[in-house]
Amino acid sequence: MLRTLRQPRYAALSALMLLVAGLCVFLGTWQIARLATKRDENAALRHNDHAATAPISDVLPLAGSGPAPSTDEVEYRRVSATGTYDATQQQLVRQRIVGGDTGYYVLTPLRTDGGTALVVRGFISATGVGANEKVTAxxxxxxxxSIVGRVRMAETREDKADQLPKGQVESINPGEQAPRLGVGVYQGWLQLPAGQPGTENLTPLAEPDLSNPAGGAIEPQHLAYIIQWYLFAALALAAPIAMARADIKRADQDFDAREFDHQDGALDSEVAAVPAAMTEEELRAKKLADRYGR
Known part of the structure; x- marks a missing residue:
C-alpha cells in the first residue's frame, strides 16, 4: 500500500486531497462559529421579546445624537409612546410584502415630547391599483x-423621497426623515400590532417568528452543515487510500487471471491425450483433480 501511495500520481492526488480536506475543515469550523452566533442572536431577540415595555426614549436615541443601537439590543422590544399623529407628513413605503401581497407600509410620524417616532400603522395592498392611480391610506x-409597538431597526439605504411621487419612500431612514420633519427622530421605527390606535382599516404586519427570529438558516441547518463539511474532509483523506486499494486488488485479479490461463492451457494439452470415451464431466473432474490434487 505504501509503495503504491508513493507513486507520483498518488502522491499528487494525496496532496490535492489534503488541500480539499483542509478547506472542508475550515468551512466546518466556520459553521461552528456561525451556529454559535445564530444561537446568541436568537437568544438576544427572544429576550427582547419578553422584556418589559419601556418608554421609547429609554430604548432608542434620536438619529444623529450618538451611535445607533445594535439589533441585539433593541429589535422586537416593546416600547410605549404618547403623542399626536402628524397626518400631513404621512408616507407610503413602497415594495413591501405582507402575506404574499405586495403593497405599501403606512408610515405616520408620531410627535412626542422627546422626539418623533416613525410608526408603521399597517399595510395596504397595491393589487388592482393602476400604474397612474394615486394610492391613498x-x-x-x-x-x-398612547401606543405600544415593537421596535424595528432603522433602514440605512436612501429613501429616494425626492425621486418618487409625493408621499412615497423606498425605505424607513430616520436620518433622512429628520431634516424633512424639522425635529429629532428616534433611531428606528415602530410596528403597531392590531388593536392599537391608528391600525383601523389597515392590514397589520405579522408578528415575528420567534422560532428563528434572527432569520436565515435555522440552528439545526448549521449543525447539518458542520457534519457535512467534516464528513467531506474525511472522504477526501480516504480517497487516495481507497483508490490505491482498488488498483492493488485489480492488479492481483489480473495476475490471478493470467496464471489461471497459463495453467489451464497446460492442462488442456494433457487432456488431449485422454481417451475420447471420457465424458465432459469426467474431463472437467480430471482437470480440477490435476490442478488442485486428488
Whole structure:
C-alpha cells in the first residue's frame, strides 16, 4: 500500500486531497462559529421579546445624537409612546410584502415630547391599483394617543423621497426623515400590532417568528452543515487510500487471471491425450483433480 501511495500520481492526488480536506475543515469550523452566533442572536431577540415595555426614549436615541443601537439590543422590544399623529407628513413605503401581497407600509410620524417616532400603522395592498392611480391610506386618529409597538431597526439605504411621487419612500431612514420633519427622530421605527390606535382599516404586519427570529438558516441547518463539511474532509483523506486499494486488488485479479490461463492451457494439452470415451464431466473432474490434487 505504501509503495503504491508513493507513486507520483498518488502522491499528487494525496496532496490535492489534503488541500480539499483542509478547506472542508475550515468551512466546518466556520459553521461552528456561525451556529454559535445564530444561537446568541436568537437568544438576544427572544429576550427582547419578553422584556418589559419601556418608554421609547429609554430604548432608542434620536438619529444623529450618538451611535445607533445594535439589533441585539433593541429589535422586537416593546416600547410605549404618547403623542399626536402628524397626518400631513404621512408616507407610503413602497415594495413591501405582507402575506404574499405586495403593497405599501403606512408610515405616520408620531410627535412626542422627546422626539418623533416613525410608526408603521399597517399595510395596504397595491393589487388592482393602476400604474397612474394615486394610492391613498386611511388617515390616523386625531388628538393625543398612547401606543405600544415593537421596535424595528432603522433602514440605512436612501429613501429616494425626492425621486418618487409625493408621499412615497423606498425605505424607513430616520436620518433622512429628520431634516424633512424639522425635529429629532428616534433611531428606528415602530410596528403597531392590531388593536392599537391608528391600525383601523389597515392590514397589520405579522408578528415575528420567534422560532428563528434572527432569520436565515435555522440552528439545526448549521449543525447539518458542520457534519457535512467534516464528513467531506474525511472522504477526501480516504480517497487516495481507497483508490490505491482498488488498483492493488485489480492488479492481483489480473495476475490471478493470467496464471489461471497459463495453467489451464497446460492442462488442456494433457487432456488431449485422454481417451475420447471420457465424458465432459469426467474431463472437467480430471482437470480440477490435476490442478488442485486428488
Amino acid at each position: 386611511p388617515a390616523p386618529p386625531t388628538g393625543p394617543v
